[in-house]
Amino acid sequence: MGKNLFKLCFVVALLASAVSISYAGTTNLTGSTVLGGGTFSPSNKVNINANSTSVNYAAEAKHSSGDRIMGTNNTDPKMYWTTSSVGATATSPSGATTSYSSWTSL
DSSP: OHHHHHHHHHHHHHHHHHHHTOSSEEEEESSOEEETTEEEOOOTTEEEEEEEOSSOEEEEEEETTSSEEEEEETTEEEEEEEEOOTTOOOOOOSSTTOOOTTSEEO
C-alpha cells in the first residue's frame, strides 16, 4: 500500500509541476507553489526537479532519507528509479526530453 501511495503522490506532484512549469526552463519544487488556484507543496524532505518546454517535461524526485531517485517524462507512461546516496537530492533532468529507459522500471 505504501509503495502505491508513494507512486500516486509522485505522479500527482509531477502532473502538478508540469502545469506550474509550462514555460521553458528548470524548476526545483522544494517549497509551495500555486497550481490552478490551490497551493501544492511536496512532502517534508522531498525535492522534485523538472525541466520543461511548452510541450515536454522530465522530472525527478527524491526523499532525503531514501536511496532512490524516481524519474519520469511525458513521452513514457512508466516511472523509473535509480540508486543514489542517502541525503542527496534529486538533480535537475538534463533536458525536457530526458529518457529514463536506462533506469529500472517500476
